[in-house]
Amino acid sequence: MLSHDPLSRVLFIDLARRRSWVETRPELFDPNLNGGLGGAGAGIRLLEEECPAGTDPLSPENPIILAIGPLVGHYPLASKTVAMFKSPHTGNLGESHAGGRSAVALRMAGYGAIVIRGRSSMPIYLVVEGDDVFFRDASALWGMRNAYTVGTVLRQRESGAGLRSILRIGRAGERGVTYASVITETYRHFGRLGLGAVFGSKQLKALVISGKRNLPVADRRAYRTVYDQLFKAATESELMKKYHEIGTPINVQPLDAIGALPTRNLQSGRFEGAEAISGERLAADYLGRRVACAHCPVACVHLAALRLPYPNDPYFYKTLMLGYDHEPIYAVGSLLGISDPPGMLRIMDETEIQGLDVMSTGVCLAWATEALARGIISLEDTDDVPLAFGNAEAYIAATERITTQPTPFYQALARGVEHAASLYGGSDFALAFGGNEMPGYHTGPGCHLGYLTGARHSHLDSAGYSIDQKAVQKGQELTPEGVAEALLTEERWRQVLASLVVCFFARGIYTPEIVVAALQPIGIEITAQTLHALGTDILQRKHAFKAREGFDVTAVRLPARIWETPSPAGPFDADFLQQALLAFDKFSRE
Amino acid sequence: MAKRLSVVDVDRCVGCQACMFACTRRTGEGGLAASCIGIRSAGGIRKGFVVVVCRACANPPCARVCPTNALTFREGGGVRLRAELCIGCGNCVEACPFGAVFWDSEQHKPQICVYCGYCAQYCPYGVIALEEIESQ
């Protein structure tokens, strides 16, 4: 890495003492110095240093780590920021990735990572403008009902328009809902695993980051050549086209067609309303604008324009602009049996207003609906909200109650479906994996094993759905060992991409060869082999952290619903899953 | 004929900043500090974007307020910067109603578009284009 690259600077902020300082840590980012590569690799190393064993996730001792990698600001699609923390949702490794402008803003401010320690004695927000760090009073922003408003206020109050990122939480984060999100640039999120609650526990309402600088290049000619290659691939190749046109909801109808679209709390893999909430239909009837993360020509962020009349005021309308993707459509669409787009979009809007992870919210509500129907809980528990599949009004009301928690039931639900089911029963249909709620694929054992084994319990860890789908296409039978090995191989390589903070949608473009070629002009000489070794090392570190905090992949809870509801990759059972988990555990130690 | 960068259709802008990065890459470096084009949201991303570029005025206010003639009129419209004459007073920045005179905070000098069109080659959506200035 070039010695004058500001990436090696780590900004430390101590909220308790209202102090900040910079440490130069090239080894976290330069793979030729002890094996760091930025992003997830830097993040897990900082977490090892900052988070002692047994830390209470909502205590001042839990750090917030934000890290980026060397390609940011140099190349397109290196646009993610990796957050590392201990998750209040699972009580274990917390890792969440967000797009938007945060990665470029962090790079332009002149840092490779930010570490936030301690707890403020009053609500504050932080402003990082290049070298300057300001602690600002957020007591007037605390408790605001609508998280959108927080963004509007900060946008007007702070400088750096066009060059800044505004990370903020809603009331869910303030109140410690363990799946509260951090919202960035209105439409992107550190959604999963409760970073919002960690912000809230520190009385940290928001973080504004901005800066502007040039970044050094070692070989200018090669830099431009590789840039053009990547840019061309991103804008012209078929690989990115699906994200660009319809966006991620292009998956809704194909998944439904094969019976892999989780519907009504996964009582089925097919949804009769799939067409109505599909990407194609939303694009035709609602798409109002497409926007991009910073330095991404693909622009996969799709915003729906929803025009709503005021029922009792003729000629009064409001037009909401709402981001939609496959996962929110699954979570508050098919999983809740909602087939009217306005209803679905309004539930999504409510999760944004509260600052909740939409996937966890959808899964919690789907379980609660079934629990109510089975008499496990009563209307008294739901505060008289008549939860029923298809009833959008009820879900909007319940979403707000996850934040306000008027009954002990909502207090339990605010800690996730695994926790709620442990108190009320109904674990067999509580769709959580390693404590994290299910993503939107029911393709077969591969996807579920991916959720179970992935370091973040996310579909993005190892893309198990793609293992299932390939097997179906080729007519192959899956074996427990085969699935385990495929998952591990994919997850290891993804550590490299997550360290470079390349968007996973660009994984087909950023091949090992291109990564090597892209790093060379900016002063990092490395081989594909070393990159693979780094990926293995980073994943091992994550597994070690998780083991230290009590996670055992062979003892993870398996909800029976996942094998009771048929999936396209054929029948499987608990035994199959158990064998695969054992195999995964064994292979990951090798 | 003199050329300038024009905003063809701002409503197609997705805010990707590919143009901004291109303008700095023109100099051979990464990042954004040398960029003479700015993209920002029109009051939150939901409202779309504003594209800030030099429109190569026929009678440029920025050149008129420069006390050292570091900014000279370009034939056909727009200005040229002679950095060796610039004293970094920032009058030009104030004078441009579009905010299209950017600032190099290391050298304390303005950064003004040179109408090369490099950025437009990287706009995936045809928002900006290099065009000939029609004589007025």
Ligand code: SF4
């Ligand atoms: S025309 Fe050239 S100098 Fe002007 S903004 Fe575009 S790249 Fe920069």
Ligand code: SF4
């Ligand atoms: S490259 Fe085009 S679409 Fe992207 S920000 Fe610039 S003008 Fe907008």
